[in-house]
Amino acid sequence: MENLLEIKNLTVKYGTYTALQNANMKIGPTDFIGVIGPNGGGKTTLLKAILGLLEPSSGEVIFSEQLSNQKTDIGYLPQVNKFDSRFPINVIDVVLSGLAGKRNWVKPFNSANKEKAMQLLTDLGIAHIANKPIGQLSGGQMQRAFLGRTLISDPKLIILDEPGTYVDNKFESELYEKLVQLNKSKAILLVSHDVGTIFAHVKSIACVNRELNYHPSNIITPEQLASYNCPIQIITHGEIPHTVLGVHNHKHHH
């Protein structure tokens, strides 16, 4: 099947500092890729490059024709602490804002849009707070509202940046269940420091530590991680059947 997008020889520099060096990756239509790596290793830089939020120093991100429609084909769930939670906006308006795209920013939302937003809120279990200002939500409700914004445009690729932070365990497990469902028809790129949880759900792993190493399965050994130059802490999760991992003690270059 044709890839949704391809990252080709991508290098991103901030001034003289190289955040990402010669990264290559392809994302297929039903991929579920977990992005791991140390803090400051370039995970966010990779996401921003895909979202077009920064200019690469060299290389490029090539989008397939399937993704060309107004950028609404990419759903993006940013880290929840990036928002001004006291901004005067209601839950339903947050969800509806996910429909805005390149050439679609003057026309008001119609009743079909609003019905779709309400349907999503019902699915996410927060229909009762549709007209509440976001300042009155709990962390889990907030993350659900933003997931609604991510999904309303029916994206072909969903990008999530640390969706497990600031939320209750119940929502976290619901979220991963939902992602597995969505993954039947959509590609997912998931950034998380919670490696144990990631490995249980993703199909492949990208280790980002200035370089990008793509690992085509969710089973990864400490030795492989070491060869990817990906110094992250791994915790053994016995209950996860596919992934048995030891704590690694290798020395790495930072």
Added chain:
Amino acid sequence: MIELLQYDFFSNAILAAILTAVSCGIIGSYIVARRMVFIGGGITHASFGGIGIAYFLGFAPMIGAGVFAVLSALGIHYFTHKGKVREDSSIAIWWSLGMAIGIIFIALKPGYAPNLMSFLFGSILTVMKTDLLYMLVVSLITVLVFAIFFRLITMISFDEEFARARSLPVDFFNYMLIIISALVIVTSTRVSGVILVLSLLTLPQATANIFVQSFRSMMWFSILIGLFGMISGLYISYYTNLPSGATIIVTLTAFFALGKLIKALFAVSKN
């Protein structure tokens, strides 16, 4: 009370109050929602530099103030985003530079500056037809821009990064809205002066925010509260012979306190 309206100066003042309530209600909500109040403060005070130069060279102070306000708005934005100066520092730089330039040029002009107090504290009762024209134009631009692009402005203000990821014209609107804010601030200084104008952009909003939470209703309520506050402040100042700008601000503050009180009483009666 109605008979006051047959005086030109008083009906002009009422018109100025209406136009200012509309433009400040909208732009103030934008500024408050984006937490840009102190950028507003910087722009306001920087505009005094333009007043000083206009006074020295003998052209309309509103023009000088307008040019300085827009320049300082762009300057603060530029210093912060391109010059790597921390935002609060770049606000302070423009804030005091504008005031300093104003003072220097007023000192250079021989003789006593009779209008200085009205620039600093406003004088809605001396509003002239040309002032009203500026106010009308600025209010119309504000209303039109927010009526047409309300959804986009909300999106950009709430989550700039998401808006950028969707290729929305974020930079264009940021610049346009800061310029409109500068123009609204300058025309509103006729009502309450350089020093007090910040209240016109924040007090109605804070009062509205006691009762409503959405961006749109905040704008509508702010316009109504601002209008009611300015007109009652105007009447109070007329009958008590107190300075109009200051009286309006105190009236608006009283409304805010009243709003808090009403809210508290409702909360008590509910329980």
